[in-house]
Amino acid sequence: MPIEITDIERLAQILAKSGVNTIEIEEPGLTLKLVVDAGTRIAASETPATPTAPATDHSVIAKADVAGHFLAAHPWQDKPFVAPGQRINAGEIVGLVKIGLLYAPIAAPAAGTVDAVIAETGAMVGYGTPILRIRPLN
Secondary structure, three states: OOOOHHHHHHHHHHHHHHOOOEEEEEEOOEEEEEEOOOOOOOOOOOOOOOOOOOOOOOOEEEEOOOOEEEEOOOOOOOOOOOOOOOEEOOOOEEEEEEEOOEEEEEEOOOOEEEEEEOOOOOOEEOOOOEEEEEEEOO
C-alpha cells in the first residue's frame, strides 16, 4: 500500500512533537526515511531586526518536501536559483534537495519577492524544513 503525502506530513508532525529526529520505514519495494531538522539554520542578517517591525507578517515560506541536503544552485551551475530581492513566480524552482543521487526540486508556493534564503547550502533538511521566505506581491 503506497504512503500518502498526508501520512508523511502527519508522521513528521509526530516526530517533531516527540523529539525523535529520524525514522525509517521499510517494506518490500518501499523505503521511507524521515529526518526532522531539530533547529532550522538561519543565515545571519546584516542588520539586526528592529522592534518596531509590523506585528503581522504576510510572508510565505517555501518548504522542503523531502529529506536530504539543500542545494541553492544546480550542481552544474555556479549561480543560485534565487537571491534576496529577486522577483519569482509561483511554481518556480527555488532550490533542490539532494537525496542520494537524486535531486528533488523545491517550488515557490507563491509569486513575490525573495525576502531571505533560510536554509544553508549543504544543510540537512527534513520534510517541512523552511527553505525560503517570500514577500507576496501586493
